[in-house]
Amino acid sequence: MxxxxxxxxxxxxxxxxxxxxxxxxxxxxxxxxxxxxxxxxxxxxxxxxxxxxxxxxxxxxxxxxxxxxxxxxxxxxxxxxxxxxxxxxxxxxxxxxxxxxxxxxxxxxxxxxxxxxxxxxxxxxxxxxxxxxxxxxxxxxxxxxxxxxxxxxxxxxxxxxxxxxxxxxxxFREPEAWGPDPGAEELYGGVRLVLPPGLYRLVPAPRRGAGGRARILLEHLGHGSLPHHSAWNTTRHAAFADLHHEQVLEPGPAGPVLHLTFRLLPLAGAEPPVHEVKATWVKYVHSPGIEVRLAGMSWRSLERPWITHGAAFDSRGGRGDRAGVPAGRHHDQQHRQGPRLR
CATH class of the missing domain: 3.40.630 (Aminopeptidase)
Incomplete structure (x- = not known):
């Protein structure tokens, strides 16, 4: 055959x-x-x-x-x-x-x-x-x-x-549309990363600790913006599923690929920017910036996707905890280079 x-x-x-x-x-x-x-x-x-x-x-x-x-x-x-x-x-x-x-x-x-x-x-x-x-x-x-x-x-x-x-x-009655409230609920979004081989080898290295590896990833990503087209989900599982879905349909360049998700908390008193609420996710539309608190990161490698690594961030403050995320900005290679927090 x-x-x-x-x-x-x-x-x-x-x-x-x-x-x-x-x-x-x-x-x-x-x-x-x-x-x-x-x-x-x-x-x-x-x-x-x-x-x-x-x-x-x-x-x-x-x-x-x-x-x-x-x-x-x-x-x-x-x-x-x-x-x-x-x-x-x-x-x-x-x-x-x-x-x-x-x-x-x-x-x-x-x-x-x-x-x-x-x-x-x-x-x-x-x-x-x-x-x-x-x-x-x-x-x-x-x-x-x-x-x-x-x-x-x-x-x-x-x-x-x-x-x-x-x-x-x-x-016949159309059901009332409802969904997550970005001003009150934590949300999860993700991005695919193609990392240099040396950095990719650090991802599963347990001797460095999850927090240390998360900081290294943040230093590599730098400061800037998250992809504006991302769907922001109510669960981490849904964020990882989005990335795997994208990987199947658009495998992208060859190289060690990492699926990285963020857990974001709303900032007290901050007004959410323009957004569309779906049944289980949120989409930001031409937003000039999203004030969030970075509460944690999780990541999986394509070689061993059944293992999830993760780290929580100190909610009391510190570098990487509070980030203005300009969701309306986007670059063609953003899905390869990852989010940039400022």
Missing amino acids: AGAEARLDAAGVSLWLTDWKVDGGGAWSGRRVMALVGGVHAGHLDVYVHPDGQAVQVAGIEVEPGYQGRGLASVMMDALYAAHPTAWINHGRRGTEGTLWWDRYREPAPQRNVHNRPPAEWARYFDPLTVAAERAHNAYLDRHAGVHGHREAVYRYGEPMAEEARRYAPL
């Missing part, structure tokens, strides 16, 4: 359910099922998840050209159903390729697909008028492509549904 088949059989497939940082969604959280073959990105499935976890909106599914025709799309969709075993699923509007794939796909829980059930059951989560339009669009493409499209499972396949949709539309 050659090409994708050989790579699949030799390396196997792994799936990773992670955050999907996207500007849309409102109170719905972005989530991504990522397929990796030998550690290389082979495809992904993007969805929005309702705050109560009982509804999922499919945003898109994509398989890289070298891995198509191997069932990866079906594997990712099965994983989505398994990850949300009681949630309503809305697959939305399909295109031509999606129509042909859906005809071959065997849905593990068709009774949880909103296209297969009356709006009285799920209208609190999805707009019945929108779903009716999606259903009509998909029925048209099924007929145009000459495929079955599992029509026996679809609720009132091909029939006009505008009147019923209007009757149940008042049940």
Whole structure:
């Protein structure tokens, strides 16, 4: 065998359910099922998840050209159903390729697909008028492509549904958008670093102590700005996941890579700059500066990512504790050189 088949059989497939940082969604959280073959990105499935976890909106599914025709799309969709075993699923509007794939796909829980059930059951989560339009669009493409499209499972396949949709539309309510408060909560952000080999060898050296190694990293980074495009998360785990996600999609230059995260505390009485609050993270928009207290650092090497090193900083003051972070400034190589605190 050659090409994708050989790579699949030799390396196997792994799936990773992670955050999907996207500007849309409102109170719905972005989530991504990522397929990796030998550690290389082979495809992904993007969805929005309702705050109560009982509804999922499919945003898109994509398989890289070298891995198509191997069932990866079906594997990712099965994983989505398994990850949300009681949630309503809305697959939305399909295109031509999606129509042909859906005809071959065997849905593990068709009774949880909103296209297969009356709006009285799920209208609190999805707009019945929108779903009716999606259903009509998909029925048209099924007929145009000459495929079955599992029509026996679809609720009132091909029939006009505008009147019923209007009757149940008042049940639909968008959840209230909420998220972390940067003026009151600690946040976590991160950056990928490509370090000189000599400095990289110090990262796991326990004899220096975590605090000493953290200070060495800070001296190397210097003073300046953090990347303005970073997502600031409510957990350290999410910050590390962002960095690994970036590493998979954009491996970057060869060399010893370090994933570094910061734990930031708001300064008492300081007004947060302009920002957008998402379901589980914060994004700063063209901010002239963010007053924070650097409370700690954690880091992982790509060679041994299962080991996390970290150090806390003295909250009473001292160099590196209080930092004005101009999130609106950014340089092309910032993700390689790291954040610069002043």
